[in-house]
Amino acid sequence: MQFDSKKCTVDADSVREKALGIVATSSAKITPVNLAKRLFEKFELNKKQIKSVIRNLVAAGELTYTYEYGSTFLERSFARPVRISKHIVLQPPGHHHRAKPNDVVVKIKSGASFGAGNHPTTRLAIKGIEFALLGSQIVDKRNDTSVLDIGTGSGVLLITAILCGIKSGLGVDIDACARIEAAENVRVNGLEERIVVSGQSLGGIRQRFSVIxxxxxxxxxxxxxxxxxxxxxxxxxxxxxGIRDHELDDLLKVYQKLQFGKMWTENELGWSGVVLKRF
Ligand SMILES: C[S@@+](CC[C@H](N)C(=O)[O-])C[C@H]1O[C@@H](n2cnc3c(N)ncnc32)[C@H](O)[C@@H]1O
Known part of the structure; x- marks a missing residue:
């Protein structure tokens, strides 16, 4: 489909891609009016055409409206399968995803707890898991490996780590609602035999883990x-x-004192994620 603008003919796919890119890379939440303005500057389409692009992206389930503090925002929708990294896809149960070979599909129900994939810190942790457990040989998965997830939220990271080959896991969270939702996500992924979700404090855990x-x-x-x-x-x-970019050096220094060295780091929208290994 094409739009005829005053100056040129605009391909609708380019406008869609641009709109999705603006929403994905905006460091602050973006309102429909701001998105329309940004598209208007770029494509010189009329207001009606731009509104129709945005409406169609929402109708197609690519974007969703969110409401906060009395304002409406547009965000990437996680009500359909979303690829977070090269191999890891988050999928709401009931939605079909045509998986590529080596895809790891993690089923996450929408809920109130943190961990739907819509926050950069979740996505960075998932990319760190992919680096550590799929990309490199730094964990020997033939061994009896285990993972501890501190602040498991929806359970998304814990479930991802298990689906990437770690044998068993413990997820802890101080929030009872998060624990209920994490346990449900464990169930929908069929991992009840391998994962325990609990409210115990770190001080009460005795086991040692291969991945934290x-x-x-x-x-x-x-x-x-x-x-x-x-x-x-x-x-x-x-x-x-969960580390702000400007906090990263301090975090690395603190952990280095206990012999944890940096293996991987990536950042997104002002947040950093790291993989550290004891040296
Ligand atoms: C930013 S969310 C992360 C959720 C999920 N792991 C993710 O990456 O999307 C942090 C979670 O940690 C929990 N939390 C905060 N402080 C905690 C603590 N001291 N011990 C255990 N859980 C904690 C919160 O309740 C929340 O669910």
Whole structure:
């Protein structure tokens, strides 16, 4: 389909792609009016045409309206399968995804807890898991591997790690609602035999783990340093997210003191994720 603008003929697919790109890369939540303005600057289409592009993206399930503090925003929709990284796809149960060979499809129900994939910190942690568990040989999956997910939310990271080959997992969260939703997501992925979700504190856990996941803010990651260290086995990998870009150097210094060195880092919209390994 094409739009005829005053100056040129515009391909509707380019407008769609641009709109999705603006929403995906905007560091602040974007309102429909702001998106329309950005598209208007770029494509010189009329208001009606731009409104129709946005409406069609919502109708197609690519974008969704969200409401916060009395304002309406447009966000990428996770009510359909979304590829987060090269191999990892988040899929709401009941939706079909035509998986490519080597895809890891993680079923996540929409809920109130954090971890639908719509936040950069979740996506960075998932990319860290892909790097650590699919891309490289840094965890020997023939061994009896285990993963601890601190602040499991929807359970998305924990379930991803298990589907990427870790044998068993424990997810903890201080929020009872998150624990209920994580347990339900464990069930829809058929992983009840391999995952336990609990409200126990880190201090109450005795086991050591091959992989520790934590998508928490830097002050929490800093405060938990010694407890995380105590739960890490000899070759443990830490996959950490929730770190603002400007906090990354401090986090790396703090963890380096306990012999955890950086193996991977990536950033998105002002947030950083890291994979650390004990050296
Ligand atoms: C940013 S969300 C991360 C959720 C999910 N892991 C993800 O990456 O999308 C942080 C979660 O940690 C939980 N949380 C915060 N502090 C915690 C703590 N000290 N111990 C356990 N859970 C905690 C919150 O309830 C919330 O569900």
């Amino acid at each position: 996941l934590a998508n928490l803010r830097f002050p929490s990651l800093n405060k938990m340093l010694f407890q995380i260290n105590a739960r890490a086995d000899t070759n443990c990998l830490l996959i950490l997210s």
